[in-house]
Amino acid sequence: MDEIKRKTMEFTYYPGCSLTGSAKELDDSFRGVAAKIGVKLSEIPDWTCCGASSAHMIDAYLETALPARDLMTAERMGHDVVAPCAGCHVRMKHTAMRLMEDSTFQGKYPFKGEIKVLSGLEMLHSQPVLDLIRDMVTKPLEGLRVVPYYGCLAVRPVDIVEPADPENPKEMDRILEAIGAEVLQWPYKTDCCGGSLSLTRTDQVMRLSQKLLDMARHVGADAMVTLCPMCQANLDTRQADISKKTGRVYHTPILYVTELIGIALGVPDARTWFGKHIVSAEQSLSQKGLL
Amino acid sequence: MQQASYSPLTGKSSRLPANLESVVNQCYQCAKCSAGCPMASEMDILPHQMVRLAVLGDVQPIISSKSLWLCLTCHTCGARCPNGIDVPALLDPIRHQVVRDKVSTQEPQIPAFHEIFLKTIKWFGRVHELSLIGLYKWKTKTLFDDMELGMQMFKKGKIHVLPHRSSHVSEVKDVFKNSSMK
Numbered sequence: 001m002d003e004i005k006r007k008t009m010e011f012t013y014y015p016g017c018s019l020t021g022s023a024k025e026l027d028d029s030f031r032g033v034a035a036k037i038g039v040k041l042s043e044i045p046d047w048t049c050c051g052a053s054s055a056h057m058i059d060a061y062l063e064t065a066l067p068a069r070d071l072m073t074a075e076r077m078g079h080d081v082v083a084p085c086a087g088c089h090v091r092m093k094h095t096a097m098r099l100m101e102d103s104t105f106q107g108k109y110p111f112k113g114e115i116k117v118l119s120g121l122e123m124l125h126s127q128p129v130l131d132l133i134r135d136m137v138t139k140p141l142e143g144l145r146v147v148p149y150y151g152c153l154a155v156r157p158v159d160i161v162e163p164a165d166p167e168n169p170k171e172m173d174r175i176l177e178a179i180g181a182e183v184l185q186w187p188y189k190t191d192c193c194g195g196s197l198s199l200t201r202t203d204q205v206m207r208l209s210q211k212l213l214d215m216a217r218h219v220g221a222d223a224m225v226t227l228c229p230m231c232q233a234n235l236d237t238r239q240a241d242i243s244k245k246t247g248r249v250y251h252t253p254i255l256y257v258t259e260l261i262g263i264a265l266g267v268p269d270a271r272t273w274f275g276k277h278i279v280s281a282e283q284s285l286s287q288k289g290l291l
Numbered sequence: 292m293q294q295a296s297y298s299p300l301t302g303k304s305s306r307l308p309a310n311l312e313s314v315v316n317q318c319y320q321c322a323k324c325s326a327g328c329p330m331a332s333e334m335d336i337l338p339h340q341m342v343r344l345a346v347l348g349d350v351q352p353i354i355s356s357k358s359l360w361l362c363l364t365c366h367t368c369g370a371r372c373p374n375g376i377d378v379p380a381l382l383d384p385i386r387h388q389v390v391r392d393k394v395s396t397q398e399p400q401i402p403a404f405h406e407i408f409l410k411t412i413k414w415f416g417r418v419h420e421l422s423l424i425g426l427y428k429w430k431t432k433t434l435f436d437d438m439e440l441g442m443q444m445f446k447k448g449k450i451h452v453l454p455h456r457s458s459h460v461s462e463v464k465d466v467f468k469n470s471s472m473k
């Protein structure tokens with residue numbers, strides 16, 4: 001038991017590009033929560049980009065080879081690797097699967113498959129970690145009504161992510177319940193926000209994002225909670241444009257689940273994370289005495 | 292290895308990988324993919340129609356479609372298909388061919404964005420958001436869209452002026468040498 005616990009409480013960490021820039025608060029809150037519950041994260045030294053949503057659109061070799069070197073480094077580091085960014089997780093796990101089955105890559109990238117590639121949700125929802133989070137809550141998020149928004153890449157492609165339930169995932173629901181938030185049921189847990197066309201067809205992104213924001217408001221959510229940097233950035237940054245276009249005020253905070261865990265566990269610098277959002281969450285959180 | 296396969300129905304070469312073609316051939320046109328596709332209302336050829344064209348070995352209409360690039364790769368179709376057909380997995384090799392052969396496309400700004408995205412990875416080893424956005428907006432002549440948002444992101448420390456240059460950038464460049472983006 002002790003050995004299992006020791007093994008699972010240390011992970012190799014692949015933050016990915018978004019977490020150094022537009023999703024800095026995800027990096028800060030993920031590390032902050034991990035430190036608080038005693039999970040050790042060892043970052044892959046000077047990692048490079050996984051190719052994100054672009055490599056697979058343009059070239060098959062880039063798609064598999066861009067994450068391969070960091071995956072090999074992670075295997076040498078010995079622990080399972082966690083990628084909090086849903087996009088990085090899919091790209092890394094895809095490469096791990098391809099390297100095992102495609103002999104043309106084995107000469108250059110002799111990956112043995114001895115480590116697992118975990119998403120942020122898989123790590124946070126794994127049994128010792130979720131139990132620790134539940135046990136360490138000092139400020140339950142009572143009265144905070146949230147909709148869990150998984151987006152695409154937390155559940156799809158299904159043959160890569162291998163979700164327990166691709167249409168109605170419950171991992172984030174359970175984490176949010178463990179920290180005392182009121183989890184609202186809604187139909188758009190895994191509907192696409194349009195993120196991959198964010199700059200190239202902004203009109204469509206606004207259409208898809210508005211649909212999600214309207215439903216979140218309809219069910220009475222104080223905030224949407226996600227773990228995907230593309231979803232967060234997209235939904236957070238486009239609300240001003242949607243307000244302008246429709247003449248109605250859109251103001252739904254889009255929060256990372258790790259930010260809320262940080263508040264519930266009393267992580268000291270949690271307050272600083274929320275200042276990074278375009279749609280401010282500070283007012284609704286402080287009204288409820290949470291910030 | 293991509294294998295060209297010959298379709299007796301149309302006499303055309305589909306240029307789909309053989310393993311992909313075997314999966315695509317299981318389609319019985321229930322159109323569940325199109326029913327759930329968030330972009331269906333904008334598409335000129337619907338997902339189930341693209342699958343049918345691929346079965347017939349007739350990829351040219353897909354190559355010249357808007358749908359090829361409007362697909363969000365959200366994989367909702369693939370998650371719901373009773374026969375395990377994932378439309379983005381079918382479209383990816385076609386997109387690669389279009390980019391490799393520099394075929395002119397509808398929605399040209401979409402492949403342009405992805406190529407600029409990959410260029411910043413080739414230069415720095417990581418994505419540099421300011422280079423990416425700047426180059427994309429320069430190329431598409433939309434320099435002044437989203438200026439206000441850009442300033443907000445900058446003030447919040449979400450956009451860095453200077454890129455992080457990885458010490459592994461030469462290894463990343465080597466990866467690109469084996470691709471269509473040399």
